[in-house]
Amino acid sequence: MVIQMSDEKTHPPLQKFNRPLLLLNLAVPGFSLGGALLAIIFSREGSLIDVRIFAIGCVIGSLILAYLAWIRPQKDIVALSTPIYSFLFFVAPSDVSVTIFLELLYAVSLTILLIRLNLRFGEAPESGRSGETVLKDPLKSYCETVRGNGGEISHEVAHFAAVVFARFAQGEYLAAVSVADAATADIEGNSTFPALKTAFCIVREHAILLEESAGQPDAFLEFSTPDAGALAKPLPPQNKINDRFEVSLENALLLLFAAAWNGSEKDRLLLLNGQSFAQKLMQ
Amino acid sequence: MKIGNVDVKVSIVAIAVFVVFTILLLIASVFNPDVRSNLILLIPCLFMLLVIPTALNYMSRSQYAEITPVYEAEAKTVRVKLVNENMIGKPVRIQGVLERVYFQFLNRPQYLVADRSGAISVKMFTSPDEDVKVDDVVEVLGQVIRRYIIVGEPVINCVSIRKIK
Structure with missing residues (x-):
């Protein structure tokens, strides 16, 4: 068995913030460092105000940081748990000088955690919610390409494509096989989009292999060169048999996703549940 | 013992x-x-x-x-890339190279296992039967779970990890 190592993990680039996200990102150091600075200023001037009240800035800052961590698809447990620490640090009363020192350290820590969150935990969705509600690039662009290139497909076939994709994503390989059989019977003789039939057959073949926990066979179904225009990934060279086997399945699943997205609006919710899987296949 | x-x-x-x-x-x-x-x-x-x-x-x-x-x-042999959040709760078998080992000393080891298609975190909540090391080719049996129970990316809750060559 020859198993190659995966590519080294790459960090996502710094995101471009939209306005609400930018304000939230600025609010973290703003509230936490601002609270600490106000505490220092008021304590130096000998004000009668209990400067420990400014610790609330750190509590607010950590709540915003936790929210920014929560809305990301990839969660940062450290940022998510900062509100707990903020309450532990500041709710229990302590000496004024100790509180100010802790506030300052905590505010700097929150700022470092915010930078780490943006560097290492991907982009926050623009909608500000973690649920998948819209199709995102590059999958969206691919679906549009397929809409432009592909032939007419019936709602029924598009629905079959959605179900096969969903069952395969769920690891229900036997169910995927039976639906793929029904789909290929339904599109028999429909030559307007031959790549779609090939896609059903490829997914069916892989589903059988996975159900039986069988390895890669010597001969397997693949897309032909004329199908390449409708595929998400280029066909690998002939000598790279392992790549050809894997890319065939990825292209087939993505083509089913795109066909289903374009042809069956009622299945879009089902497809959105599998969007993260499809996006992973696009990589 | x-x-x-x-x-x-x-x-x-x-x-x-x-x-x-x-x-x-x-x-x-x-x-x-x-x-x-x-x-x-x-x-x-x-x-x-x-x-x-x-x-x-x-x-x-x-x-x-x-x-x-x-x-x-019950577990199906899958490639790492096919493991996704729709498979939460499914028993799976993966084969790959052990790239990293963490927290072995706590008897709660976490592994990073990679095959040609990608890499995935494998968590184990007890000590493994067999001591495995970085660069070993291993077979992992386990269940797909979320990293933090209800949130986070899919990882494998490992039941068994063993060297296959």
Whole structure:
């Protein structure tokens, strides 16, 4: 068995913030460092105000940081748990000088955690919610390409494509096989989009292999060169048999996703549940 | 240490705790006669620091040994790239190269296993049957779970990890 190592993990680039996200990102150091600075200023001037009240800035800052961590698809447990620490640090009363020192350290820590969150935990969705509600690039662009290139497909076939994709994503390989059989019977003789039939057959073949926990066979179904225009990934060279086997399945699943997205609006919710899987296949 | 068919492993942390408290008890008993008079209670308590982690490890190891055949029968062999959040709760088998090992000393090891298609985190909540090292080619049996129970990317809750060559 020859198993190659995966590519080294790459960090996502710094995101471009939209306005609400930018304000939230600025609010973290703003509230936490601002609270600490106000505490220092008021304590130096000998004000009668209990400067420990400014610790609330750190509590607010950590709540915003936790929210920014929560809305990301990839969660940062450290940022998510900062509100707990903020309450532990500041709710229990302590000496004024100790509180100010802790506030300052905590505010700097929150700022470092915010930078780490943006560097290492991907982009926050623009909608500000973690649920998948819209199709995102590059999958969206691919679906549009397929809409432009592909032939007419019936709602029924598009629905079959959605179900096969969903069952395969769920690891229900036997169910995927039976639906793929029904789909290929339904599109028999429909030559307007031959790549779609090939896609059903490829997914069916892989589903059988996975159900039986069988390895890669010597001969397997693949897309032909004329199908390449409708595929998400280029066909690998002939000598790279392992790549050809894997890319065939990825292209087939993505083509089913795109066909289903374009042809069956009622299945879009089902497809959105599998969007993260499809996006992973696009990589 | 083997109890029945189960190979029990006590973590280095549990042993360190036992050693530290033994030293503290020795020092206290030398300098304080009250402690000496209570040794009959304190020594069994001290040994509980070893017995309890050993018993917990035995219980979890024996439970994992029971469920491993079930996973062997039910798990489908999948490539890492095919593991996704729609498969939460499914038993799977993956084969790949062990790229990293974390927290082995706590008896709660986490592994990073990679195949041609990608890499995935594998969490184990007890000590493994077999000691595996970085660069070993391994087979992992487990269930797809989320990293933080209800949120986070899919990872594998490992029931068994063993070298395959």
